[in-house]
Amino acid sequence: MKHFKIFSLLLFTAIILTACSSDDDNNNPEPIVEEEVITTLNVKLTPSSGTNPAIILQFRDLDADGPNLPTIDVSGDLISGVEYNGSIELLNETVSPPEDITEQVEELSDEHQFFYTLNGALDATTAYTNFDGNGAPLGTSFTLTAGAASSGTLTFTLRHEPKKPNTGLEDAGGETDITATFDVTVQ
Amino acid sequence: MRIYILWLLFFVGITSNSQNCNNTLSGNLIDFHDNSALAGAALVVVETQQVIQTNFEGRYTISNLCNQNYTIKVSHPYCSTKTYTVKVSGDTKKTFRLEHHLEELNEVMVKGKAYSNKSHSITENTISQEKIERFSIGTLGDALNSLSGVSSLNTGNTVVKPLINGLHSSRVVIINNGVRMEDQEWGAEHAPNVDINTAGNITLIKGASALQYSGDAVGGVIVAEAVKVPIKDSLYGKTILSGASNGRGSSLASQLTKSYDNGWYGTVQGTLKRFGDFEAPDYVLSNTGISERNASLRIGLNRFNYGLEAYYSLFTNEIGILRASHLGGAQDQIRAINSTRPLIINNFTYRIDAPKQDVTHHLARLKGFKRFNDLGKLSFQYDFQKNNRLEFDVRRGNDRDKASLDLELTTHTLMLDLDSKLSESINLKTGISAKYQKNIANPNTGVRRLIPDYDKYNLGVYAVSDFSLNDKLILEIGGRFDYTLLDAFKFYRTSFWESRNYDQRFPDIVVEELDNQILTNPELNFYNASTTVGGQYSLSENSKLFFNYSLASRAPNPSELFSEGLHHSASRIELGDLSFNSELAHKFALTLQRTDDIFSFSINPYINTINDFIVIEPTSIQQTVRGNFQVWEYRQTNAQLLGFDIDASYKFLKNLRLDHQFSLVKGYDLNRNEPLISMPPANTKNEIIYNNPKLNNLRIALESVYVFKQNEFPNNNFEVFIPETQTNDIVDISTPPDAYHLFNFNSSLDVNINKKSALTLGFGVTNILNTSYRNYLNRLRYYADDLGRNFLLNLKINY
Numbered sequence: 013m014k015h016f017k018i019f020s021l022l023l024f025t026a027i028i029l030t031a032c033s034s035d036d037d038n039n040n041p042e043p044i045v046e047e048e049v050i051t052t053l054n055v056k057l058t059p060s061s062g063t064n065p066a067i068i069l070q071f072r073d074l075d076a077d078g079p080n081l082p083t084i085d086v087s088g089d090l091i092s093g094v095e096y097n098g099s100i101e102l103l104n105e106t107v108s109p110p111e112d113i114t115e116q117v118e119e120l121s122d123e124h125q126f127f128y129t130l131n132g133a134l135d136a137t138t139a140y141t142n143f144d145g146n147g148a149p150l151g152t153s154f155t156l157t158a159g160a161a162s163s164g165t166l167t168f169t170l171r172h173e174p175k176k177p178n179t180g181l182e183d184a185g186g187e188t189d190i191t192a193t194f195d196v197t198v199q
Numbered sequence: 200m201r202i203y204i205l206w207l208l209f210f211v212g213i214t215s216n217s218q219n220c221n222n223t224l225s226g227n228l229i230d231f232h233d234n235s236a237l238a239g240a241a242l243v244v245v246e247t248q249q250v251i252q253t254n255f256e257g258r259y260t261i262s263n264l265c266n267q268n269y270t271i272k273v274s275h276p277y278c279s280t281k282t283y284t285v286k287v288s289g290d291t292k293k294t295f296r297l298e299h300h301l302e303e304l305n306e307v308m309v310k311g312k313a314y315s316n317k318s319h320s321i322t323e324n325t326i327s328q329e330k331i332e333r334f335s336i337g338t339l340g341d342a343l344n345s346l347s348g349v350s351s352l353n354t355g356n357t358v359v360k361p362l363i364n365g366l367h368s369s370r371v372v373i374i375n376n377g378v379r380m381e382d383q384e385w386g387a388e389h390a391p392n393v394d395i396n397t398a399g400n401i402t403l404i405k406g407a408s409a410l411q412y413s414g415d416a417v418g419g420v421i422v423a424e425a426v427k428v429p430i431k432d433s434l435y436g437k438t439i440l441s442g443a444s445n446g447r448g449s450s451l452a453s454q455l456t457k458s459y460d461n462g463w464y465g466t467v468q469g470t471l472k473r474f475g476d477f478e479a480p481d482y483v484l485s486n487t488g489i490s491e492r493n494a495s496l497r498i499g500l501n502r503f504n505y506g507l508e509a510y511y512s513l514f515t516n517e518i519g520i521l522r523a524s525h526l527g528g529a530q531d532q533i534r535a536i537n538s539t540r541p542l543i544i545n546n547f548t549y550r551i552d553a554p555k556q557d558v559t560h561h562l563a564r565l566k567g568f569k570r571f572n573d574l575g576k577l578s579f580q581y582d583f584q585k586n587n588r589l590e591f592d593v594r595r596g597n598d599r600d601k602a603s604l605d606l607e608l609t610t611h612t613l614m615l616d617l618d619s620k621l622s623e624s625i626n627l628k629t630g631i632s633a634k635y636q637k638n639i640a641n642p643n644t645g646v647r648r649l650i651p652d653y654d655k656y657n658l659g660v661y662a663v664s665d666f667s668l669n670d671k672l673i674l675e676i677g678g679r680f681d682y683t684l685l686d687a688f689k690f691y692r693t694s695f696w697e698s699r700n701y702d703q704r705f706p707d708i709v710v711e712e713l714d715n716q717i718l719t720n721p722e723l724n725f726y727n728a729s730t731t732v733g734g735q736y737s738l739s740e741n742s743k744l745f746f747n748y749s750l751a752s753r754a755p756n757p758s759e760l761f762s763e764g765l766h767h768s769a770s771r772i773e774l775g776d777l778s779f780n781s782e783l784a785h786k787f788a789l790t791l792q793r794t795d796d797i798f799s800f801s802i803n804p805y806i807n808t809i810n811d812f813i814v815i816e817p818t819s820i821q822q823t824v825r826g827n828f829q830v831w832e833y834r835q836t837n838a839q840l841l842g843f844d845i846d847a848s849y850k851f852l853k854n855l856r857l858d859h860q861f862s863l864v865k866g867y868d869l870n871r872n873e874p875l876i877s878m879p880p881a882n883t884k885n886e887i888i889y890n891n892p893k894l895n896n897l898r899i900a901l902e903s904v905y906v907f908k909q910n911e912f913p914n915n916n917f918e919v920f921i922p923e924t925q926t927n928d929i930v931d932i933s934t935p936p937d938a939y940h941l942f943n944f945n946s947s948l949d950v951n952i953n954k955k956s957a958l959t960l961g962f963g964v965t966n967i968l969n970t971s972y973r974n975y976l977n978r979l980r981y982y983a984d985d986l987g988r989n990f991l992l993n994l995k996i997n998y
Contacts, residue, residue: 040688040710040711040718041640041642041648041651041652041688041690041718042642043642043690043713043716043718044642044644044645044646044647044648044690046645046646046647047598047645048594048595048598048645048646050824050825051824052824053824071824073822073823073824074715075692075693075694075695075715076823076824077764077765077772077821077823077825077828078692078694078695078764079694079695079698079821080694080698081822082822082823082824106714106715108714116595120595123595129922131922131925132925165922165925167922169922172527172593172595173593185534185542185543187525187526187527187531187593188526188527188528188530188531188825188826189527189825190824190825190826191527191528191530191824191825191826191922192824193920193922
């Protein structure tokens with residue numbers, strides 16, 4: 013019987029401890045603002061010479077994997093024969109001020125690579141102008157030379173941990189961090 | 200103790216004074232509670248001094264009796280002796296029942312056992328200690344997989360979730376050492392946090408009949424019990440050392456028990472397990488290693504009319520998830536599915552990197568009982584569980600080593616049960632339970648909470664009764680009622696909140712509006728009633744019919760209610776629904792069982808109709824910066840599962856036996872008139888076993904496992920635009936893999952080292968032919984083949 017009493021005592025202590033510990037949690041949980049999210053891809057195409065206007069391509073999805081559709085904007089047409097210097101900017105606009113993700117990607121240049129895919133009748137060529145420490149392409153800056161008047165799609169793909177060097181998107185592997193397709197016209 | 204009784208009886212001598220009396224009295228001796236056969240009990244006929252022992256199946260026959268009343272004393276080492284008066288008139292049959300007293304503290308009393316087939320036969324739904332030891336290096340799921348009607352839902356080969364008659368996760372309740380496991384079992388890639396080496400035996404109940412613990416086991420209940428400790432002075436233990444070639448791993452499991460004849464006892468137990476990358480026949484499955492460390496301690500006192508026990512166990516494991524399964528959007532999925540080999544294959548390593556899971560489960564239990572003469576047995580139990588789950592994804596930058604998911608689930612449960620005997624033939628068990636659970640999602644992950652912070656309160660009452668109408672028919676009836684309050688704090692994305700019209704449907708629960716998130720405080724109430732009605736009828740000496748109807752009612756789990764966002768390990772967006780109500784399942788099951796030394800079988804057809812069944816299904820494609828993702832939404836529908844399980848065992852030579860199993864289940868969505876996803880394909884196992892107890896208990900077994908191709912599945916394929924090729928490609932996530940046939944070999948041999956120690960040597964090979972195959976129920980089947988050939992060595996020392 014003695015054991016039984018000791019046991020009962022233990023049991024009630026446990027109940028009391030439980031009852032007390034569940035009392036002091038009236039604070040609301042803190043919100044989590046995701047820092048790794050990429051909401052926006054801005055591609056700025058600046059003519060390397062001449063007075064033609066710069067063109068901005070923007071892919072923006074402010075609720076990330078929420079239900080709202082992304083907005084895709086192309087500010088204008090490319091001019092045939094013009095060489096553009098391209099620079100890519102990645103932003104997380106869920107935080108304020110927006111966070112620049114491009115820096116993170118460039119810091120870990122050996123783990124990332126941008127790919128440019130032209131499709132349809134679009135007549136243009138691209139070339140990498142920045143590279144990682146091993147001389148393999150990174151691609152946050154590049155050149156794009158518009159060919160004859162045409163239209164089609166231009167897709168930017170960022171792969172995380174691709175095989176480097178590689179012979180192209182098919183060969184690269186890795187995980188897709190970004191893929192954004194724009195309808196582009198050369199006039 | 201049995202020996203003493205026999206010696207005593209031997210000296211008393213047998214003097215039979217029969218007077219042309221040729222009648223026999225025969226029947227079975229069974230356990231009062233679970234009707235299991237009691238072997239090795241002594242029956243003494245007081246009048247004639249005849250002594251008879253029950254055989255292995257609990258049967259006895261007393262011959263040379265006259266037509267008169269006899270007094271029969273029945274004694275068994277683990278039961279208190281009972282005296283019966285039996286009227287013999289011609290050849291008479293009588294079933295005696297004894298009550299296990301001394302062992303009860305360690306026993307999980309599962310009512311509704313009419314349904315559980317618990318008998319000392321080959322076809323029972325119990326995994327014996329001997330068999331558990333063979334799975335020492337594996338998981339609980341692997342061991343359960345060997346039973347008919349049980350499959351497993353796998354994520355790779357180390358995350359193994361039991362699937363009972365087609366149902367899993369929250370629909371399968373696991374009772375570990377008398378404690379209902381609260382280990383975030385809602386997730387399809389969350390394996391049970393139970394060390395198989397702590398279990399002495401495992402019982403499977405394919406229904407919701409364990410009402411003492413839950414009324415929501417729509418699929419079934421798995422009961423893992425500890426080994427019983429005898430009441431005598433002794434010190435004993437065992438150590439199992441196992442090694443496997445595939446994964447180049449090993450495990451060490453050891454336990455030591457000290458007991459005293461005053462009833463005190465204590466057991467310490469520990470397990471270490473370490474594996475590197477596993478291998479498919481043609482390649483290394485990179486990042487699939489596992490590291491597991493478990494320990495448990497038990498101290499208790501067991502007396503006839505009272506007892507108490509304290510138990511603590513710690514379970515920790517780190518499981519690597521196939522690196523090639525971590526993907527971006529649908530374009531990556533196409534590449535991975537269309538490739539015959541995983542996209543990432545590295546050299547073998549013991550290192551476990553992201554993606555991985557890191558789980559710690561603490562379980563503490565205090566239990567006691569006191570027997571009152573006029574009332575019955577009163578038991579208390581308090582248990583505490585703390586489950587911490589970390590999931591690591593492949594991340595960038597400063598967050599590289601941070602978990603993407605960090606949940607801490609704490610549960611306190613209090614149970615009070617009264618076990619009383621209303622009459623010689625009627626037992627009643629009643630009880631109440633109270634539970635408090637708290638989930639905290641660590642905000643430092645930097646990833647939105649998949650499961651929100653919540654407090655859950657649960658109050659349950661139940662009553663179960665069984666009564667023997669006559670020697671042949673035992674009936675059982677039970678009911679349970681649960682009230683659950685779920686008080687959550689959930690952040691919704693504003694865009695989701697509005698797209699679901701929650702802003703109009705649930706405006707009252709908004710606590711705070713932030714930039715692009717809304718904090719809400721849903722308080723959900725669930726009232727769940729469940730019942731079970733069943734019985735068993737003895738058709739003849741060795742055949743029985745079990746029948747059972749159970750009504751199970753399950754409240755939706757936090758994942759079904761609150762999911763909202765990208766589930767990285769599944770490469771899809773998962774959306775829950777705040778307005779779900781409880782699932783209600785009606786299950787009818789029949790079991791016809793024949794037990795015999797030569798030929799035994801059981802056939803178990805069932806039909807499970809589930810109203811408001813919660814399924815997750817793809818509904819659309821969502822475009823994001825990372826590409827297109829399939830959106831899977833939970834919805835409620837009416838479902839029906841029907842099928843049957845067959846077990847048979849035929850001993851065609853003295854030491855040679857053939858075991859056969861066949862399981863079939865079909866599941867349909869009745870509203871949409873289409874098959875349910877992830878239903879186990881038909882499968883059959885056939886094993887030929889040679890066992891010679893005289894030759895060092897040599898056991899040699901060759902097993903064939905044939906799994907058919909699942910040909911009924913919902914078509915969830917979708918199209919995705921591939922910019923590189925300007926084409927719309929189909930992502931085939933639905934088509935099940937082909938049928939496969941595996942051969943396994945298993946052998947063991949006992950060697951006595953000295954009087955007190957015995958050694959068991961085991962050797963086995965799984966997938967002997969090194970067959971490449973993929974399993975429909977493996978979530979990683981899109982990306983890699985299953986395991987190749989594996990050599991296993993097993994060394995057990997009992998001391």
